[in-house]
Structure formats: C-alpha cells, structure tokens
Amino acid sequence: MEVRVCKNCRRLFKYIYGPDLCQDCIKLVSKGEKDKINKELAATVKPLITEEEVKYEQVKDYIMTHPKSTIIQISEINQITPMKLLEWIREDRLEFSEDSANAWFKCADCGAKIKSGRFCNRCKIR
Ligand SMILES: [Zn+2]
Ligand SMILES: [Zn+2]
Numbered sequence: 001m002e003v004r005v006c007k008n009c010r011r012l013f014k015y016i017y018g019p020d021l022c023q024d025c026i027k028l029v030s031k032g033e034k035d036k037i038n039k040e041l042a043a044t045v046k047p048l049i050t051e052e053e054v055k056y057e058q059v060k061d062y063i064m065t066h067p068k069s070t071i072i073q074i075s076e077i078n079q080i081t082p083m084k085l086l087e088w089i090r091e092d093r094l095e096f097s098e099d100s101a102n103a104w105f106k107c108a109d110c111g112a113k114i115k116s117g118r119f120c121n122r123c124k125i126r
C-alpha cells in the first residue's frame with residue numbers, strides 16, 4: 001500500500017488510484033463536479049413534453065385524417081374533454097377544414113362563421 005500526501009489538505013492517505021487526493025477531498029471535488037454537470041445539463045436539456053402537448057398532437061393528426069368528425073367524436077375518440085378542444089380552437093391552435101360542417105364557430109364580435117380562433121379575419125385585424 002502506497003502512502004501519499006493529499007494535494008489539497010496535506011494529510012497522508014493511502015493511495016489507490018487517480019489524483020493525489022485523500023478520500024475526503026475526492027468526495028468534495030467530485031461533488032462539485034457533479035453539481036456543475038447537473039447545472040449544465042439543466043441548461044441544455046429541454047423540458048419534457050407535457051401530456052397535454054402529446055394529446056394536442058394526437059388531436060391535430062386526428063382532425064387532419066378525419067376532417068369531417070364532430071367535436072363530440074373527436075373528444076370521445078381522443079379521450080379529451082370538448083372544453084379542452086374548444087380551448088385549443090379559441091387559442092387558434094386547431095383548425096377544421098372547410099367541408100367540416102359541424103366545425104364552424106362564430107366570430108365573438110360580428111358572428112361571422114369561422115374555422116378557428118375567436119374572431120373572423122376582419123375582426124382580428126381590427
Ligand atoms: Zn485531502
Ligand atoms: Zn368578426
């Protein structure tokens with residue numbers, strides 16, 4: 001067993017491998033390193049996609065492939081509340097095709113028929 005002087009605290013310690021540091025100092029160093037790495041990871045890793053976003057993508061795909069389905073059908077098949085669907089429509093995140101007879105909404109301002117969002121294009125500009 002080799003004995004060396006710790007470069008950090010100057011104590012003698014039983015050297016096994018790695019840098020000339022005693023067990024205590026190695027712990028300190030590696031803890032500091034880990035914290036640094038974790039911080040770097042946190043800065044680069046994107047937040048995990050939420051369940052709601054997954055649903056949203058699913059619903060969007062469904063509407064693309066089933067353009068004529070009603071709000072009720074969409075909500076039942078995709079297991080999402082009609083309220084959530086309407087919320088996305090109001091936020092302008094979902095849009096229905098023009099031949100989707102059930103998917104017309106009224107402009108909150110002038111009452112014109114619209115496909116998504118809350119206002120017709122004219123009222124949106126205003
Ligand atoms: Zn030490
Ligand atoms: Zn309008």
